[in-house]
Amino acid sequence: MSPESKKLFNILILGVSFMFIFTAFQTCGNIAQTVITNLNNTEFHGSGYTSMSIIYGVFSASNLISPSVVAIVGPQLSMVISGVFYSLYIAVFIQPSTWAFYTVSVFIGIAAAVLWTAQGNCLTVNSDENSIGRNSGIFWALLQSSLFFGNLYIYFAWQGKTHISESDRRTVFIALTVISLVGTVLFFLIRKQEDTKTPEEEDSTNELQGDKLHKPNKKYPLQLAMILLICSLELTFFTGVYGTCIGAVNRFGNEGKSLIGLSGIFIGVGEVLGGGIFGLVSKKNHFGRNPVVMLGIIVHFIAFYLIFFNIPNDAPIAPMEGTDYVAYMIPSKEVAILCSFLLGLGDSCFNTQLLSILGFLYSEDSAPAFAIFKFVQSICAAVAYFYSNYFLLQWQLLIMVVVGFFGTVTFFVVEWEAAAFVARGSDYSSI
Numbered sequence: 020m021s022p023e024s025k026k027l028f029n030i031l032i033l034g035v036s037f038m039f040i041f042t043a044f045q046t047c048g049n050i051a052q053t054v055i056t057n058l059n060n061t062e063f064h065g066s067g068y069t070s071m072s073i074i075y076g077v078f079s080a081s082n083l084i085s086p087s088v089v090a091i092v093g094p095q096l097s098m099v100i101s102g103v104f105y106s107l108y109i110a111v112f113i114q115p116s117t118w119a120f121y122t123v124s125v126f127i128g129i130a131a132a133v134l135w136t137a138q139g140n141c142l143t144v145n146s147d148e149n150s151i152g153r154n155s156g157i158f159w160a161l162l163q164s165s166l167f168f169g170n171l172y173i174y175f176a177w178q179g180k181t182h183i184s185e186s187d188r189r190t191v192f193i194a195l196t197v198i199s200l201v202g203t204v205l206f207f208l209i210r211k212q213e214d215t216k217t218p219e220e221e222d223s224t225n226e227l228q229g230d231k232l233h234k235p236n237k238k239y240p241l242q243l244a245m246i247l248l249i250c251s252l253e254l255t256f257f258t259g260v261y262g263t264c265i266g267a268v269n270r271f272g273n274e275g276k277s278l279i280g281l282s283g284i285f286i287g288v289g290e291v292l293g294g295g296i297f298g299l300v301s302k303k304n305h306f307g308r309n310p311v312v313m314l315g316i317i318v319h320f321i322a323f324y325l326i327f328f329n330i331p332n333d334a335p336i337a338p339m340e341g342t343d344y345v346a347y348m349i350p351s352k353e354v355a356i357l358c359s360f361l362l363g364l365g366d367s368c369f370n371t372q373l374l375s376i377l378g379f380l381y382s383e384d385s386a387p388a389f390a391i392f393k394f395v396q397s398i399c400a401a402v403a404y405f406y407s408n409y410f411l412l413q414w415q416l417l418i419m420v421v422v423g424f425f426g427t428v429t430f431f432v433v434e435w436e437a438a439a440f441v442a443r444g445s446d447y448s449s450i
Contacts, residue, residue, distance in 0.1 A: 025210055026145040026146070026150075027145075027154075028210065029141065029145045029209050029210055030142070030145055030146075030154045030157055030158060031157070031161070032205060032206075032208045032209050033138065033141055033142065033145075033158060033209060034157060034158045034160070034161025034162055035161055035202075035205060036098070036102075036202045036203070036205040036206050036209075037138070037158070037161065037162045037165070037202065038161050038162055038164055038165045038202065039165070039198055039199065039201050039202025039203075039205065040102055040105055040165075040198075040199050040202035040203065041162060041165040041202075042165035042166075042167075042168050042169045042195075042198050042199075042202075043105070043106070043109050043169065043195035043196065043198045043199035043202075044105055044108070044109065044195075044199065045165055045166055045169070045258055045283070046165075046166075046168075046169025046170055046172075046173065046191075046195060046283065047108075047109050047112065047169075047192070047195055048067075048071065048258045048259050050173060050191070050262065050279060050280075054067075054112065054188055055067050055115075063115050063116065063117050063120075064117050065115065065117045065120040065121065066408065067259065067263075068259065068404050068405070068407045068408045069121075069404075069405070069408065070120060070121065070124045071124075071255070071259055071400075071401075071404040072401050072402075072404035072405040073121060073124040073125060073128065073401075074124050074125075074127055074128045074131065074401075075128065075397045075398070075400035075401035075404060076128065076397075076398075076401040077124075077125050077128025077129060077132075078128040078129075078131045078132050078393070078397035078400075078401070079132075079393075079394050079395075079397035079398040079401060080128075081128060081129045081131075081132035081133070082132045082136065082390045082391070082393050082394035082397065083390075083394065084132075085132040085133045085135075085136040085137075085390045085393075086136055086390045088133050088136075089133065089136050089137045089140055094137035094138075094140045094141045094144075095137075095141075095206055095207070095209050095211070097133045097134070097136075097137040098133075098134055098137045098138065098141075098203075098206045099203055099204075099206045099207065100130070100133070101130040101131070101133045101134035101137070102130075102134070102199065102200075102202060102203030102206065103130075103200075103203055104123075104126050104127050104129075104130035105127060105130060105131075105134075105199050105203070106196050106199040106200045106203060107123055107126070107127075108123045108124070108126075108127040109192060109195045109196045109199055110192065110196045111123050112188065112192040113188075113189050113192045113193055113196070114189075128397075131397075132390070132393060132397070135393050136390045136393065139374075139377065139390075139393075141209065142154060142155070142158060142374065151375050152297075152371075152375045155371050155374035155375040156294050156295065156296075156297045156371050157294075158294075158374070159290070159293075159294035159297075159367060159370055159371045159374065160290070160291045160294030160295045161294075162290075162294075163287055163290030163291050163294060163363070163367065164287060164290075164291045165287070166283050166284060166286050166287025166288075166290060166291075166363070167284055167287045167288075167291075168198075169195060169198070169280075169283070170279075170280040170281070170282070170283030170284045170287065171280065171284055172191070172194070172280070173191070173277070173279060173280030173283070174277050174278075174279075174280030174281045174284065175277070175280075176190075176191070176280075177276045177277045177279070177280065178273075178274065178277040252399060252400070252403050252418065252419050252422055252423075253319065253362065253365070253366055253369075253419060253423075254366070254400060255400050255403035255404055255407065256362070256403070256415065256419065257286055257359070257362045257363070257366065259404060259407065260335050260407050260415065261282065261326070261358075261359070261362065262279040262282055262283060263279075263334070263335060264326075264330050264334035264335055264412065265278050265279055265282050265330070265334075265355055266278070266279045266341075267334045267335075267337035267341045267342050268330065268331065268334060268341065268342060268350050268355075269340075269341040269342060269343050270343070270345065270349065270350040271350060271352055271355075274352065275341070278352060278355065278356070281356055281359075282355065282356060282359040283359070284359075285356050285357075285359040285360040285363065286359045286360070286362055286363035286366075287363060288360055288363060289359070289360045289361065289362065289363025289364035289365070289366070289367065290363040290364070290366060290367045291367075292363075292364060292367070293363070293364045293365075293366075293367025293368055293371065294367045294371055297311055297367065297368070297371045297372070308372040308375065308376060308430075308434050309430070309431050309434050309435075311368050311371070311372050312368060312369060312372050312427055312430050312431070312434075313427065314365075314368050315364075315365040315366070315367075315368025315369045315372075315427075316365070316368075316423050316424070316427045318361050318364050318365035318368065319361070319362065319365035319366075319419070319423060320420065320423070321361060322358045322361035322362050322365065323416045323419060323420055325354055325357065325358050325361075326355075326358050326412070326416060327346070327347070327412070327413060327416055328346055328347040328348050329346060329348060329350055329351055329354045329355060329358070330346055330350065330355070330412055331344035331345060331346050331350070331412070332344070332346065332411040332412045332413050333411060333412070334412055335407055335410070335411070335412055335415065336408065336409065336410075336411070372430075373392075376433070376434070377392060403418075
C-alpha cells in the first residue's frame with residue numbers, strides 16, 4: 020500500500036470508528052433528558068443538562084494535559100482508552116444511579132479531551148496542505164452519519180409512546196453500549212505513519228516554512244475563539260436541547276417522543292450532506308473557506324427563525340408532562356424536522372472549515388493546537404448546558420444569533436489574513 024493510500028485508509032478508519040462511538044453517544048445525548056424525566060426511580064435525581072455541563076467543564080480543564088497524554092501514550096492507544104470511557108458512560112443508563120451518573124460524567128470529560136486531541140493529531144499527520152480539506156470533509160461526513168442509525172431505531176421503537184418504560188430504556192442502552200465498544204476496537208486498525216524525511220530535509224523544510232507556518236499562528240487562537248463559540252453553542256443546542264424541546268411539545272401528540280429520533284436523523288442528513296459536498300469540492304474551491312462559513316450562518320439564522328415561531332418558549336425546561344403552550348404558529352412536525360436538517364447542514368459548514376483551517380495552520384504542532392481550541396469550545400459548551408436548565412428558548416436562540424454573527428466575521432478576518440500571508444508561497448485557495 021502506497022503512503023497516500025495508507026493515509027486515506029487511516030482517515031476512513033478514523034471516521035468509521037468515530038461513527039460507531041458517536042452513534043451511541045450522540046443518540047444517548049439526544050434522548051438522555053427525555054429518559055431521565057421518565058424514570059420511575061425516585062432515588063435518581065440526575066439531570067441530563069447538568070451531566071453535560073460537568074462533562075464539558077472537565078473537558079475544558081483536561082485539555083491542558085491532553086497533549087502530554089497523547090504524546091506519551093500515542094494517539095491510537097489514547098483513542099482506544101477514551102472509547103472505553105465513552106462506553107462506560109452510556110452503560111450507566113442501563114441501571115441509572117445519581118452518584119454513578121455524575122461520577123462517570125467527570126471521567127468522560129477527561130476522556131473526551133484526550134480523544135479529540137488524538138483525533139486532531141491523527142487527522143493532521145495523515146494529511147498535507149493539498150488533502151486536509153478533503154480529509155476533513157470525509158471525516159466529518161463519516162462522523163455525522165452516526166446520527167442516522169441510533170435515531171432511526173429511536174424513531175421506530177418509540178413511535179406512539181408517551182412514556183419510556185424500564186424495558187425500553189435498557190434495550191436501547193445495552194445496544195448503544197455494544198456499538199460504542201465496536202467503534203473503540205476499530206481504532207486498532209489505524210496504521211502508524213512513518214516519517215520519511217531525513218534530518219537534513221526536515222531542517223530545510225522547517226527553514227523554508229518557518230515564517231509561513233509559525234509566525235502568524237501566535238494570534239490565531241484569539242481570533243478563532245469566536246468561531247469556536249458558534250460550534251460549541253450549536254452543538255449544545257442540537258445534541259441536547261432541541262430534541263428535548265420537540266419531545267416536550269404536547270401538540271405533536273403521540274408522535275412527540277419518536278420525533279426526537281427523526282430529528283436526529285435529519286440533523287445527520289444535513290451533517291453528512293454538508294461534509295460530503297465540502298470535502299469533494301475543496302480541491303476545486305478557488306474562493307477559500309469564507310463562502311462555506313457564510314452559507315452556514317445563513318442556514319442557521321433561517322433555522323433559528325423557524326424554531327422561534329414553531330416551538331413554545333418553555334419547551335427546554337418543560338416538566339415530564341410536557342407543554343401545552345403555543346409559540347407564534349401551531350406547532351408543525353414538518354417545520355420542526357426541516358429545522359433539524361438546517362441545523363445539521365449549518366453545523367457541517369462551520370466544522371469542516373474549522374478542521375481544515377486548524378490542520379493547515381498548525382500542521383507542525385497539531386496536538387497542542389487542537390487541545391487549545393477544544394479547551395475554549397468545551398468551556399462554552401459547559402456554560403451553555405448549564406444555562407439550558409433555566410433559559411427559555413427565545414433567550415437561547417438570541418445568544419446563538421449574536422455569537423454566530425460575530426464569530427463569522429472573526430473567521431472571515433482569519434481567512435483573509437492567512438490567505439494574504441501565504442499567497443506568495445502556497446496555492447492557498449485550493450486548500
